[in-house]
Amino acid sequence: MSGRGNGALTRRQFLKAGVAATAAAGLGGAVRLGPKAYGYGPAPKKMIILGIDGLDPVLTQRWIDEGRMPAFRRLLEAGGDFRPLGTSLPPQSPVAWSNFITGMDPGGHGIFDFIHRDPGSYVPIFSATETTGASRTVRLGKTIIPLSGGRVRNLRRGQAFWQLLEKADVPATVFKMPSNYPPVESRQRTLSGMNTPDIKGSYGIFNYYTNAAASVIQEAGGGGRVHDVFVVGNRVEAELPGPTNTFRTDAPEAAVPFQVFIDPSGPAAKIVIQGREFVLKEREWSGWVHVHFDLIPTQSVHGLCLFYLKEVRPKFKLYISPVNIDPARPALPISTPASYARELERRFGPFFTKGLPADTSALENGVLDEEEFLHLDAQVYEESLAMLEYELGRFDEGLLFYYFSDADQRQHMFWRLTDPLHPAYDEKLAARYGGVIARTYEEMDRALDMALRRADRDTVVLVLSDHGFNSFRRGLNLNTWLLREGYHRLKRPWKQEESSLFDNTDWSKTRAYGVGLNSLYINERGREAEGLVAPGADKDNLVREIAAKLEALVDPRTGEHPVLKAFVSREAYRGRHLKNAPDIVLGFNQGYRISWQSPLGGFPREILEDNTQKWSGDHMAAPQVLPGVAFANRKFTAGAPALYDLTASVLGVFGVQPPPEMIGRDVLAKS
């Protein structure tokens, strides 16, 4: 990495340094041999970007006006600027941050939704990464010896802006950028963010051990697992599940046994796991606990987790957080260079590596209550702030990007307590936790304060969010609507509500289906395995017909249109990957979102239903409804910049020409 202790130079850098050394020697001057050249810009610049997921422009403006966000106000009063920021279509974080990373829209970078589908099987798949096992293996009895490595591939296309900066010799640190798992190849310092899995390869699965009746809602790619345990003689024996052991032919789940010894009458217990012992009081969290899952004698996977002893009696309740990848010995790639994660671990000790560390599933399922969730989330925030301070402390050139997930996660979970019209509104809880979101914005203000203190007059400071937020009161069962309108057919209509993953769909008579959070696909002949609709005019007419009907749909409960705009992707996107796009992208109205069951091919009875869950704020609306924010200590030259414009602006700060595939334009004034 440029000038940063990593001794390796590219051939180009070496030649450049050599030419510079020769020239300097000829002039009788000293020369710095490290690669400290900059791009094509007129002067060395520095740039600090705070990426705050979900920071809403309306709320931000309100709390600036109320004096609750003094650093933001200071930035504006010192000649800075603020604009609502055009978000992506749809305004989902992986899509939006990909827009910012690449300066393109989904047609260019290929991330259209959290969830895509395999047209060959109609099965929903995650859009962000693809994992493949070793291509060559040898079997020894029940053991599989891989002869080549497996592979995790980032499916986002296009060049990341820090890769372009690297080519121009501008050093960058990119901290927890979403949609950058595994981190794209780069010699810049990067740590992967959202989409980084836990040790099981999921988006985060907590474990809950109890002898009380309990169940959790299984989520796509995450959630939790309840373990029924018995307290025998004040002792609990249990196992912590780990990754699937792919070194065995039967691919069992690796697990680590542990014991809990409960005091016969007191509210405390000793926990013993892999030789490590610690005592927890009731309602107390452990520090990070290292665990390792032995797969074969020479192969172990190392992880980190937190224990929370929720209750010892009358019922036993123990929560264990999702097992994070150990940054000191990462089983999967989480940073570039690989040593960066280890460096942070040496400096800070164990830290959260899972993409979104807040355990919203545990709160959703009542395994953690609001107080417990916030306690854990406060740890995430304090850790983020400490690492920001560290990175700011050594920031002296190039670019620093730093990401916060706190505002997004807490708005998702606590919006219901700010919205009396929300079906999950609870007056008592609102009295206690109704201020959580405002306090979170104040915490984000602290981060900006730190950045502003570090910034000198040559430093451009930019704060951006990927989208705003609104209430999620009502959910649209898109597939149920398609069924009612005759666009979708079931093989056994009487089993409609039991259907999942389209296992009951009669594809030979189905013309359209919904997968993911905003996506609708036509069952197109030649593209889908059992495609029915001919490409061309037939499909175009069907797309327009469905889009018009969706926009005309009225919620009988409220009289509102749940779908504000049904975007035809061919008209909405540009780029080389348009062929993978859904045919229609739903832009929901305020207060609406896709339902919980529809994204994975479910067919609940009602077309529209109340959202009674704690996950109560969201951002699946039409982009014009939910802009993000853009703050800078410079003026914006555009009235309504978009995320991809900021990519061009970042490159512009360093005098780097955006490549032709980027669709944004530089919107930052030069001084």
Add this chain to the structure above:
Amino acid sequence: MPMAIVNLVFGGIVGAVLWPFRTLSPWAGMVAVSFLTALLMLEVYKLTSNQAAIRRAKDLIKAHLYEMRLYKDDMRITLGAQRAILKANLSYLAANLKPLAVMIVPLVLILAQLSVWYDRAPLRPGQETLVKARLEGTADPVGAGLDLEVPPGLEITAPAVRIPDLHEVVWRIKAVAPGSGRLTVRSGGTALGKAVVVGDGPLRRVSAIASRGSFSKRVLYPGEGPLPAGSPVRSIEILYPAGRLAAFGLNVHWLIAYLVLSIVFGFAFKGVFKVEI
């Protein structure tokens, strides 16, 4: 009592050797102890071994190896030479038995003393750990009524967890300020003391276990005096963090470092002492 005196003597010697190095890298003390151990062992070896027999055995081995090379085409001579080498090897090992038997005693005592300095690290201020009192197999930890008292600089951060299955009572303590002192476990009318150390510094004497146990425990845990009889408590242990002896970014176990350094010094100085090993 004799064991206490032995521990006192060896503890004093090792402590005196390490004292000048307590503010330096732990490697400095380790090198010093290894060097002195090597010199001591060379002298002991020289005095207790049959140098002539060792020399003769090694000469025989060399001679028969030479014989094998000269007559490598003659199977009968080669096999005979191998048999002779094996016999000479056994003679060599026999000649080493006596010095090894003599050396093993001081070596074990030195190792036990070194473990007090290198095996565990003191608690750092802010760090939490456990104190474990292990009871007799017949004792009930619930009925034993054990209490823990900590000196200034430490605080108890969780109530006692009494575990009948393990005959154990465990407390969580937190180091607040640097210093050393004694914590006390009260059992009925008996007060049982255990040394505790909080602080930084590269090299500190840390005794993890106070035991009432057997002769072997007195040898292996020489860091402090034995617990008095008359209470159900067999031992008190503080779970200190592991000591670190880092080299090139790797954590080297102190025992390996000690043995390797001692052997290197031994071979380096055997000529000076005119010792045949």
